[in-house]
Amino acid sequence: MYNKIKNIVSKTDLFLFKLFGSEKNVKFLENLKEAKELFSYLNQIGEENKVKFVGGCVRKVLSAEIVDDIDLATTLEPNEVKKKLNKKNIKVIDTGISHGTVTAILNQIKFEITTLRKDVSTDGRHADVKFTTNWEQDALRRDFTINAIYADLDGRFFDPQNGISDLKNGKVKFIGSPDDRIQEDYLRILRYFRFFTQYSKKEHDQEVMQSIKKNVNGINKISKERIFDELKKIFSLKNVTQLFNLKESREIFLNIFPQLKYYERLKKLNNKLKDKFDSTLIMASLIVDQSDNYGYFCYKYKTSNVIKKRFENISNNFENLKKKGFYSEKNIKKMTYFIGKDNVRDLLLFSALINNKINDSNIIKLLDYVNFLKVPKFPLSGDDLKKFGYESGEIMGKKLKLLEEEWIENNFILDDKTLKKNLNKFNKN
Numbered sequence: 001m002y003n004k005i006k007n008i009v010s011k012t013d014l015f016l017f018k019l020f021g022s023e024k025n026v027k028f029l030e031n032l033k034e035a036k037e038l039f040s041y042l043n044q045i046g047e048e049n050k051v052k053f054v055g056g057c058v059r060k061v062l063s064a065e066i067v068d069d070i071d072l073a074t075t076l077e078p079n080e081v082k083k084k085l086n087k088k089n090i091k092v093i094d095t096g097i098s099h100g101t102v103t104a105i106l107n108q109i110k111f112e113i114t115t116l117r118k119d120v121s122t123d124g125r126h127a128d129v130k131f132t133t134n135w136e137q138d139a140l141r142r143d144f145t146i147n148a149i150y151a152d153l154d155g156r157f158f159d160p161q162n163g164i165s166d167l168k169n170g171k172v173k174f175i176g177s178p179d180d181r182i183q184e185d186y187l188r189i190l191r192y193f194r195f196f197t198q199y200s201k202k203e204h205d206q207e208v209m210q211s212i213k214k215n216v217n218g219i220n221k222i223s224k225e226r227i228f229d230e231l232k233k234i235f236s237l238k239n240v241t242q243l244f245n246l247k248e249s250r251e252i253f254l255n256i257f258p259q260l261k262y263y264e265r266l267k268k269l270n271n272k273l274k275d276k277f278d279s280t281l282i283m284a285s286l287i288v289d290q291s292d293n294y295g296y297f298c299y300k301y302k303t304s305n306v307i308k309k310r311f312e313n314i315s316n317n318f319e320n321l322k323k324k325g326f327y328s329e330k331n332i333k334k335m336t337y338f339i340g341k342d343n344v345r346d347l348l349l350f351s352a353l354i355n356n357k358i359n360d361s362n363i364i365k366l367l368d369y370v371n372f373l374k375v376p377k378f379p380l381s382g383d384d385l386k387k388f389g390y391e392s393g394e395i396m397g398k399k400l401k402l403l404e405e406e407w408i409e410n411n412f413i414l415d416d417k418t419l420k421k422n423l424n425k426f427n428k429n
Contacts (some may be wrong), residue, residue, distance in 0.1 A: 012133045034106040038113075039153050041088050042081065044149060050075045051113070052135075052150040052158065062167055063199070075133040078102050081113055099129055117141065119184060131416040136160045141365050143181055143188050144195060145173045162309065171203025178211035186218035188418060190230040193253060197234065204248050212252060219256055225367045228301040231257070235279035241266045258298045260286040273352055276367070280307050281346060285353050287311065290318040313343045313411045314350050321351040327358060330411060332366055337376050339410070346368050376412040378404050380419075 035053075042051045054073040061067060062238060074081060080102055082092045084186040091105045100115035104310050117129040134160060145163035157164060166173050172195045174181045174188075182188050189212050196204070219227065234240065244250045244263040254260060265285050277285070288294050294311040297303075327351035336344050348363050348370070378428065380403055382396055390396045407414040 005026075012396070015240045031335045032039060032070075032109075033334050034109045035111070036153060037106060038072070038090075038104060038111055041084050041090070042076060042113075049152050052152050053141075054150045055147050057137050058151050058157075059163075061151075061165065062164065068108070070111050072111055073116055073135075073138060074113055075116055075135075077115050077131055095181055100131060124147070125131075131317070138172075140175060142175055143185075143191060145171075145175055146195065146199065148175060150211065167199065170199055172196045172200050173205075174208065174211075179215070183218070187222050187226055187230060189219060189252075189254075190227065190234065193243060193249060194230065194234045194237070196249065197239060209248055209252075212320070216252060216255065224301050224388060228303065231283070231301070232279045235282040238274070240249045240282060241269060259293070262286050262289070268353050270360060272364060273349060276345075280310055281349060281411075283307075284311050284346070284350060288314045288318070290315060304406070305352055312348055313339060314346060317347050318354075320345060322355055324357070326351075327362065327366060329366070329369055333367060333373060334408060336370060336373055337412070341370055341373070341375065378407060379414060380404075380407075 039049075039051055043049055051074040052068070055071040056069045057067050059065075075201060076084070078094075080095050080339065081102055081104075085092050085104055093105070094102045095101055095103045095112065096114075100117050101112050104111045104113055116132045116135060118132050118134075118137045118273060119129055121139045127236050128140075139160045142148040142161075145161040146167045147163070148161045149163040149167075150157075150158040152158075161175055165171075172192065174192075192208065192212065237339075239244075243253060249264070254263070260283075263286055266282075269285075285292075287297055288311050291346065294315060295308070298308040298311065300428065325331060332348075335347070345367060348366055351358055352360060352363050380400060382390075382392060382400065385396055385399055386392075390399060403414065403419070
């Protein structure tokens with residue numbers, strides 16, 4: 001494999017292969033069968049490449065991260081891309097055709113394909129673009145140098161903004177003027193904090209900080225859906241706690257999101273439990289208390305009902321998490337019956353951040369208990385009560401409810417003797 005790579009890339013590129021990780025990591029995109037297929041449909045044999053990988057997928061490959069989305073840049077205009085792929089029976093969706101973007105789906109893998117372009121005008125949310133065949137012009141309109149790295153199928157890089165060097169050195173740098181880039185799309189303020197948290201090995205550049213402070217109110221022009229989508233990406237970072245460690249970034253971020261007032265809780269998040277927190281639970285850690293204030297955040301950013309319900313579950317049980325009795329296996333089993341395993345896991349993990357009397361080892365032990373626990377199922381139904389002479393209706397419903405309560409209090413055990421005794425007792429009422 002090494003000799004194969006050596007034959008197809010320059011010495012400089014080979015250095016980069018060795019610098020950023022294993023051959024397997026850097027060759028991931030080349031070995032993707034579907035990508036090869038798309039490239040073969042869009043490129044002309046014997047001509048210069050008309051399509052390259054770009055953006056996040058290249059950045060992630062160079063950083064040895066998991067690639068979860070694939071962006072392609074092409075000199076072909078959108079209708080030409082569609083025409084070529086339709087001939088091969090490839091499903092193509094017009095996801096943003098006015099801005100040059102279509103999405104091709106091949107074997108359930110999505111490829112976002114965007115024609116090279118340059119901005120003509122912008123209002124901070126949307127840009128009017130003009131298509132081009134100039135790769136350097138396309139790079140100039142991108143946000144950060146580390147997102148303006150292109151790669152062909154052979155792993156050769158086109159890096160007009162020196163993004164590879166910046167990625168290696170942990171430098172998150174706007175392309176050109178930070179003011180210009182931010183004013184083209186104010187969401188780039190949040191993207192800056194995401195990439196800085198993830199990749200930076202340096203302090204904030206003061207020119208960038210001044211530009212962000214000057215333009216921060218522009219965030220209000222961005223749709224709440226786009227803002228929340230970016231927020232989820234930020235809170236999915238493994239080192240998200242770093243976001244609040246630097247005073248400058250913390251103050252700006254809290255100015256944008258004042259609801260994230262419990263950031264100090266993240267200091268209690270250690271390596272034993274960190275990987276068990278998803279982005280929603282991280283957000284809950286920053287927002288949720290015993291009040292219903294989380295509801296405003298969910299309303300403002302139009303979160304899904306799933307997220308709102310997870311916040312609500314934690315808020316409703318907030319005070320219980322401070323009580324010793326909550327952490328008994330008997331109670332955890334009961335909670336699992338009432339609200340389900342996932343909600344109980346949320347409560348146990350959240351408790352690590354607000355209850356100083358429970359240690360992480362105990363939480364891990366209880367999480368394991370929940371994982372292997374078989375959720376109890378109430379063993380009786382109306383048909384069972386009919387055998388004792390009950391008829392369908394309100395009385396039967398009350399009897400079932402009382403029996404269920406007895407079953408729960410008896411640690412989910414209800415033997416025949418207890419059953420007959422209780423049914424006889426109820427009959428006397």
